[in-house]
Amino acid sequence: MEHPNYKNLLKLEFNNLLAEAQRCYGGISSHHLKKSLDVVQSAIATFGRVFALRVDLRCANDVIDEQCDIPLCFQRNDPKVITRFIAALNSRIKADLQRKGKSGKPDYPLYIWVRERDTSKYAHYHLVLFFNKDIYGYLGCYQDSDGENMGTRIQKAWCSALGLAYPDHKHLVHFAPNGSYVFNKRSMDLKPEHFNNFLIRLAYLCKTRTKIMDDGLRNFGCSQV
Numbered sequence: 663m664e665h666p667n668y669k670n671l672l673k674l675e676f677n678n679l680l681a682e683a684q685r686c687y688g689g690i691s692s693h694h695l696k697k698s699l700d701v702v703q704s705a706i707a708t709f710g711r712v713f714a715l716r717v718d719l720r721c722a723n724d725v726i727d728e729q730c731d732i733p734l735c736f737q738r739n740d741p742k743v744i745t746r747f748i749a750a751l752n753s754r755i756k757a758d759l760q761r762k763g764k765s766g767k768p769d770y771p772l773y774i775w776v777r778e779r780d781t782s783k784y785a786h787y788h789l790v791l792f793f794n795k796d797i798y799g800y801l802g803c804y805q806d807s808d809g810e811n812m813g814t815r816i817q818k819a820w821c822s823a824l825g826l827a828y829p830d831h832k833h834l835v836h837f838a839p840n841g842s843y844v845f846n847k848r849s850m851d852l853k854p855e856h857f858n859n860f861l862i863r864l865a866y867l868c869k870t871r872t873k874i875m876d877d878g879l880r881n882f883g884c885s886q887v
Contacts, residue, residue: 675853683865694868694882698774701792702864704887705772706847711795715812716841716863719747719820720834721784738825739784741879744775750819751791758815759797769794772885774864778872785874788867791816795844801837813837838863 676696683690705712721739738746752770759768772792779785793799793812802811807829817835821828841863849857873881 679861679865682862683868686862687866687869687871689870690865691868691870691882694776695865697882697884698790698864698868699861700887701772701774701884702861703850704885705792706845706850708772709769709792709794709796711844711846713793713795713799714843714845714860715791715793715801716838717789717791717816718836718838719744719787719789720782720836721786721824722826722831722834723783735826735831738823743823744777744787744883746823747819748773750822751815754815754819755798758810764797769797771798772887774867774884775882776867777874777879777881779874780872790864790867795846799844801842804832804835804837807832 676699680690680692680695683695702712705714722735722737724735724737752768755770756768773789775787775789777785777787798812800812802813803809804811804813804817807814814832817832818828820835821831824831824834826834843856843860843863845857845860867882875881
């Protein structure tokens with residue numbers, strides 16, 4: 663039976679996280695933060711050990727000169743681009759596991775994404791991807807275009823979603839400095855410093871500043887848990 667003070671403790675921890683995130687980033691969507699924490703809990707319950715990765719995805723500059731309107735490239739940057747990215751990444755993971763002789767249902771990553779725009783023409787995306795640490799636990803050397811690792815899979819998946827050539831446009835994927843985290847249920851229970859740091863980084867996705875509110879499109883999405 664759940665201890666009567668357990669929910670109060672969770673509420674206190676959530677409120678403390680929300681307050682710290684607001685100090686760091688300004689306005690925070692408490693709804694998005696709660697949904698994000700649900701994904702974290704689901705990743706731990708599903709995978710046991712979790713490898714979490716912060717990624718930024720941007721669109722290309724598609725004209726040389728805005729006034730001349732000379733096209734540089736033709737990209738598919740419609741609202742479904744993030745859905746295509748997730749599908750393309752899952753497809754590459756499935757193919758990789760098949761090459762390695764792994765049978766059974768693949769452990770596809772869980773995800774959280776947000777859509778933002780600052781001064782750029784097009785929106786960009788911030789993501790956290792959650793992998794089964796026992797299968798995928800490292801980003802890899804993504805600077806090597808011929809490499810076969812999670813970094814290059816993510817780059818190729820984003821280029822595929824945009825309909826742009828790889829490796830010509832792999833620079834549109836940015837891996838945040840110190841953006842890799844490993845944790846498990848013990849981390850959730852004991853809240854060591856590295857896990858608390860991860861939660862603060864996660865809360866960055868829930869900030870309200872630079873979110874696009876006036877175009878009727880979603881600016882937050884996550885795995886269904």
